[in-house]
Amino acid sequence: MLTAALLATVAEFARRDDPHPYSGLWVTADNRIRHELLPNGRYVEARGNQERAYEGRYEITGTHIDYWDDSGFTADGEFVEPDVLQHAGMTFFRK
DSSP states (O other): OHHHHHHHHHHHHHTOOSOOTTOEEEEETTSSEEEEEOTTSEEEEEETTEEEEEEEEEEEETTEEEEEETTSOEEEEEEEETTEEEETTEEEEEO
16 A cells, blocks of 8 residues: 555656756766756766766755765765756756
């Protein structure tokens, strides 16, 4: 019973139609690294020709973002302007 309720809650969260203002595609100036912040709290990072180099979840609090990759590592960043994200020594721009 609890599993069914949990699955229903997760499914509802995945259908959210009120994406966070920072969701969307973020890219480095050379377009080599791309973060897609999905509206369901998941992200996909592409590196060069590898479209799914990293995947995981993220949470945004104010202008701060925390990442939890599915492989186990964590990272964070800061939205320093509405269209600029500083993360892991790199600068990303909203695409």
